[in-house]
């Protein structure tokens with residue numbers, strides 16, 4: 001009896017402290033780098049991983065521009081971050097990544113008012129949902145916001161990133177990208193799918209392919225670009241999944257809610273790899289990489305295909321009219 005209790009306890013402790021943190025991508029970044037005098041943009045900074053990462057970077061002394069689509073939510077988050085960090089250099093700004101007009105206005109405003117850009121964190125994202133919605137410009141919204149919106153934003157800010165070098169671009173992706181093995185280039189921005197995570201996964205592999213090609217184009221400029229998988233993080237990410245239709249999809253969402261509740265990392269732990277990507281000195285010259293669990297990792301074979309990355313980049317340029 002005692003022997004069984006000991007074995008069960010050891011397995012339980014092992015699962016809780018080692019296997020689950022490993023499987024859910026948990027890590028802790030201990031670097032104490034300061035960012036005084038540096039300027040950072042975090043998209044989708046009003047909640048979840050974005051808000052926590054913005055707070056961490058503000059704590060390090062950075063001027064942080066929280067770029068969000070809802071100014072009400074943004075102002076509330078900025079007030080929280082200022083209170084937590086005592087950093088008054090935290091600013092709310094309007095950015096709807098589902099609108100090319102809004103992205104251009106944000107980039108112009110940023111260039112008119114800011115002197116430098118040291119770190120751009122492309123964090124905002126819409127998750128799994130088996131109902132497709134369109135952005136203002138008519139793109140399927142996961143590809144439109146998660147990839148094309150950030151693609152346009154990054155390109156519009158490249159000159160400032162280059163002027164401020166050494167500087168970094170960090171794009172949030174997901175391990176779910178492994179499920180995409182073909183981007184369907186004929187319908188890149190308007191792929192329809194009834195599978196909940198299909199279009200989300202496509203947008204997340206696009207994030208990795210984007211940094212792969214971008215890192216090549218940025219060689220020698222002092223600007224790096226890397227993709228980050230944050231782990232399984234209990235945020236508001238299941239909001240979109242709750243809009244799914246049908247018994248199977250709604251059951252899957254309920255199942256995922258339980259999984260997130262039981263084993264999901266909190267937002268602080270979920271932001272660790274993003275902070276690592278943004279500040280760790282060992283990554284100064286590392287570019288085009290996939291980072292997970294606070295280290296360099298290996299993405300799927302399709303995410304490493306350089307020809308696919310180039311094709312995606314060229315097609316994205318056309319779609320966002322660059």
Ligand SMILES: NC(=O)c1ccc[n+]([C@@H]2O[C@H](COP(=O)([O-])OP(=O)(O)OC[C@H]3O[C@@H](n4cnc5c(N)ncnc54)[C@H](OP(=O)(O)O)[C@@H]3O)[C@@H](O)[C@H]2O)c1
Pocket residue numbers: 043044045046047048049050067068069070073095096097098099122123124125126127145172173174175229230231232233234235236237238239
């Ligand atoms: N949570 C996870 O387990 C997990 C796992 C892998 C990857 N990720 C990635 O991590 C990133 C952050 O996710 P999260 O879990 O923190 O999600 P979240 O809590 O749902 O936050 C998403 C953020 O994106 C913003 N956003 C959505 N659409 C936008 C738009 N059109 N324009 C501007 N901002 C927009 C949201 O703003 P509103 O509040 O106004 O909607 C919100 O601030 C995402 O890229 C996600 O794909 C998360």
